[in-house]
Amino acid sequence: MPDDKIMVLPQELLILGAAVKTGMIEALRQETTYTALTKSLNLDSRAVWVVLEALADLGYVTKQGEMVTLSEEAHKMIYDSKAPNYVGFAFMHRYNMIRSWAHLPEVLDNGQPAPRDPDPENTRYFMEAMRHGAVKSAPAVAEFLLKDTVEEINVLDIGGGPLIYGTAFRAQGAKVTVLDLPPVVQLMQEKAALADITLIPGDFNQGLPSGPFDLVYLGNVCHIFGETENKELFRKASRVLLPGGRIAIVDMIRGTNPFAAVFGVNMLLNTASGGTWTLQQYTDWLTSANFQDITLQEIAGRQIITAVRTDAF
Ligand SMILES: C[S@@+](CC[C@H](N)C(=O)[O-])C[C@H]1O[C@@H](n2cnc3c(N)ncnc32)[C@H](O)[C@@H]1O
Structure with a gap:
């Protein structure tokens, strides 16, 4: 609904994101001074002062005389995976999203995805954001999909x-076998071994x-x-499933809520052919890949399409 929510600017995220990108947050893990920070990172002294003051008033930085350091709460939030307020660098994915969304006028003009920031750290930020977003719903989704299975399934x-x-x-x-x-895989291999997951x-x-x-x-x-790619992916999935095996698709289904259409814009900005798809599209693609009994359900806030592989091969 049109209202004045569009007037809200995520200033805190933009300040924190810039402080991560420039190395300020990492440097603030040790006690330092405004001057030393400016010099060691080769930044503009006025800008560093203004941003540090804002970070201090927002609670991310502790000041004591000349000395500045990351606050205890910020340290827990970003670096302590056991802390209740831990988010790691998941917020950096949101920061990157804002940067790509600002290119929407050009994308409307030329139809090409927004320019990508090649910083290799972005893979880590993306993984942390996906982990953060999945942690609440994953146990319920897994239970829903596996509850009626008696033997160990693949x-x-x-x-x-x-x-x-x-x-x-x-x-x-x-x-469990994970393909990525x-x-x-390079980033997550150690975690996979600890979790007894085969990561390929x-x-x-x-x-x-x-x-x-x-x-x-x-x-x-x-x-x-x-x-094209989804139809082919479903066909490939069908070939590696046992007869009677199932496919489960979690995604935002276009036409069932406004968020799916808005998320479609995100995929327009970030991919060449991605988007969000209707249940009818999924049904057609799955049927053409030899799946039947196609159903859509909502589990723990996630939309899940399930289907069963037919024996018709
Ligand atoms: C949006 S994330 C979803 C992560 C996770 N499945 C979840 O639901 O939280 C998409 C994942 O697909 C992986 N991916 C993207 N394109 C791929 C491809 N062509 N082959 C294999 N994995 C791919 C990405 O690296 C990323 O881990």
Whole structure:
């Protein structure tokens, strides 16, 4: 609904994001001074002073005389994974989103995705944001999908690099294989080993691990690509499933809530063919890939489409 919410500017996120990007937050883990910080990071002294004052008044920085350091609460929020207020660097993904959303007029003009910041740290920020976003719903989704299974089942989690869903499937007794892009696998391999998850590098547009699997899980993956890629992905999934095996797709279903259409703009900005798709589109694509019994349900705030592989091969 049109209202004055559009007047809100996320200034706190923009200040904090810039402080991370310039190295200020990392440098503030040690006690330092305005002058030393400015010099060591080769930044503008007036700008550093103004931003540090804002960070201090917002509670992120503690000042004592000349000395400045990250506040205890900010330290817990960003660096202490056991703290109740921990978010890690998940907020940096939001910061990056704002940067790409500001390019919407050019995207409307030329139809090309917004320019990408090649900073390799962005993979880590993205993983942390995905983990943060999934942690509440993953146990309920895993329980919903695996509750009626009696034996240990084989799950393929495509694009499951953040490992939150994989961990939840593992907790339900499943054997879990995760496929994700090589930079993600490199970053997450250690966590995967600790969680007893097999993490495989690869591009799902090129191929899938051969399996066979009882369940193929696609969590927030179908919005990255368009009709051609999704149809082909469902066909590939169908081939690595056992007869009677299931596919489960978590995504935002266009036409069921306004958020799906808004998220479609995010995918317009960040991909060449991605978007959000209607239940009818999913139904057509799944049917053409030999799936039946297609249903849409909502579990823990997530929309889940499930379907069963037919024997028609
Ligand atoms: C939006 S995240 C979803 C993460 C997780 N499944 C969830 O629901 O929280 C998309 C994931 O798919 C992975 N991905 C994107 N394109 C891929 C591709 N072509 N092949 C394999 N993984 C891909 C990304 O690296 C990322 O981990």
